[in-house]
Amino acid sequence: MTRFWPAGQPVTTWGEREEAPAGFAWLGGPHDIEEYHSRWRVHTRWWDAEEAIWREYVKVTTATGLLCLLYRDLSTGEWFLVRVYD
Numbered sequence: 001m002t003r004f005w006p007a008g009q010p011v012t013t014w015g016e017r018e019e020a021p022a023g024f025a026w027l028g029g030p031h032d033i034e035e036y037h038s039r040w041r042v043h044t045r046w047w048d049a050e051e052a053i054w055r056e057y058v059k060v061t062t063a064t065g066l067l068c069l070l071y072r073d074l075s076t077g078e079w080f081l082v083r084v085y086d
Contacts, residue, residue, distance in 0.1 A: 001086050008071060008080025020058040020070060026081055031062040041074075057082070 015022025020039070023032040037059040045051040054074040061067050069083040 003084045003086075005080075005082055008082045011070070011079050011081050013079045020060060020072075021079060023062075024070065024079060024081070031064060031066060031068075033060045034063045035061040037061065037067075 009026070011024040011026050013021035013024045020033060020036060023030055025031070039056065039058045041056045042053060043055075044053045046054070052075075055071040056074055057069060057071045059067070059069050067085040068081060069085075070079055070081055072079050
């Protein structure tokens with residue numbers, strides 16, 4: 001079963017790299033990122049500042065084996081966990 005949060009769950013990150021952070025904290029525990037699978041950007045409704053979405057998504061595997069989808073809100077720099085795959 002895949003867990004999905006459309007708006008994302010805020011996560012604290014550390015060790016920023018080019019692709020994504022080196023790790024993130026979720027549910028009170030640290031998750032070091034071991035492998036990066038893909039990265040893409042989404043910029044929708046750019047003509048409407050109030051409704052615009054500007055994000056960079058990364059699909060990663062953590063050292064504990066979680067396959068996750070994270071995104072960074074490019075307007076604020078904050079990171080969010082969107083999906084955890086089983």
